Amino acid sequence: MMFMGRPPVGRFAPTPSGRMHLGNVFAAMVAWLSVRSRNGYFVLRMEDLDTQRTSEEYARQLREDLLWLGLDWDDESPPQSQRGEVYQQYFEKLQDLGLVYPCYCTRSQLHSVDAPHLSDGTYIYPGTCRDLTEEQRAAFDREPAWRVQVPDRLWKFRDLVQGGYAQNLSRDCGDFVVRRADGVFVYQLAVTVDDGEYEISEVVRGMDLLSSAPRQMYLQELFGFRHPQYAHVPMLLSPDGRRLSKRDKDLDLGVLRQKLSPEALLGILAHSAGLIEKPAPISARELAAVFDWDKLSTEDICLEGKDLAFLEG
Numbered sequence: 001m002m003f004m005g006r007p008p009v010g011r012f013a014p015t016p017s018g019r020m021h022l023g024n025v026f027a028a029m030v031a032w033l034s035v036r037s038r039n040g041y042f043v044l045r046m047e048d049l050d051t052q053r054t055s056e057e058y059a060r061q062l063r064e065d066l067l068w069l070g071l072d073w074d075d076e077s078p079p080q081s082q083r084g085e086v087y088q089q090y091f092e093k094l095q096d097l098g099l100v101y102p103c104y105c106t107r108s109q110l111h112s113v114d115a116p117h118l119s120d121g122t123y124i125y126p127g128t129c130r131d132l133t134e135e136q137r138a139a140f141d142r143e144p145a146w147r148v149q150v151p152d153r154l155w156k157f158r159d160l161v162q163g164g165y166a167q168n169l170s171r172d173c174g175d176f177v178v179r180r181a182d183g184v185f186v187y188q189l190a191v192t193v194d195d196g197e198y199e200i201s202e203v204v205r206g207m208d209l210l211s212s213a214p215r216q217m218y219l220q221e222l223f224g225f226r227h228p229q230y231a232h233v234p235m236l237l238s239p240d241g242r243r244l245s246k247r248d249k250d251l252d253l254g255v256l257r258q259k260l261s262p263e264a265l266l267g268i269l270a271h272s273a274g275l276i277e278k279p280a281p282i283s284a285r286e287l288a289a290v291f292d293w294d295k296l297s298t299e300d301i302c303l304e305g306k307d308l309a310f311l312e313g
């Protein structure tokens with residue numbers, strides 16, 4: 001596995017809705033290592049579209065935690081909460097292309113048991129509101145969400161970690177929301193605009209976002225952005241096999257920083273992911289010198305009890 005060409009521009013795009021947990025640290029670490037091991041440029045971006053759940057205090061803590069880990073950045077691009085006007089311009093491009101339409105479906109309609117779902121539980125929008133007439137639209141007494149129409153076409157790409165991946169948006173996803181009824185632009189649109197405008201050449205993030213990539217590639221094409229190289233890194237699982245989440249307070253950085261040095265923490269993560277042979281302490285810079293995509297595990301990474309033995313002390 002090799003990236004080709006110019007020095008990469010990578011990014012870490014956390015949602016400041018809580019303290020980073022080990023899984024977030026892992027994604028940040030790999031994104032940073034990929035860039036720093038090839039003299040690239042690293043951008044930090046706060047994805048705080050959901051102003052109810054996010055806060056400047058969490059964003060401040062995140063920056064502080066990243067620096068504690070030794071994961072620095074060259075530029076911080078403006079937080080998404082401040083870019084509504086920019087997203088509006090891109091939304092208007094979609095309108096000009098005649099590709100967006102208002103959707104009046106309620107949450108309960110969308111999530112009813114009769115609604116179409118893929119086997120993994122993904123809900124597929126069947127186009128309910130696509131062909132409403134002006135009279136039908138006018139009869140609704142509420143603000144609509146806005147969906148973009150998707151083509152019946154296969155999106156194929158090679159993910160650096162997961163290998164070949166393909167999705168037909170019309171079969172596997174359906175027309176998707178780009179602007180919510182309350183006027184807030186959604187992640188898929190914001191991330192595409194931000195990665196595109198900042199000329200991000202590689203997107204390294206958790207495997208849970210793999211199925212979002214085709215939606216973003218579709219929007220990239222409509223907006224005239226190049227596709228970045230994608231690398232969706234495995235998820236970290238706790239010893240009992242669960243995915244870590246922000247609810248796992250025992251593994252968030254507030255606790256980890258009291259028990260471990262940054263080097264010890266990076267050593268545990270790098271070792272569990274196959275990047276180094278022994279779980280010995282190592283700094284971010286030292287890791288960048290030995291980083292190799294080929295060594296990175298492609299499977300979910302189950303932390304072993306002994307990796308977490310420090311929690312008992």
Ligand code: GLU
Pocket residue numbers: 012013014015047191204205206209
């Ligand atoms: N903000 C997203 C998250 O924290 C990541 C988005 C991305 O990397 O594309 O899960």
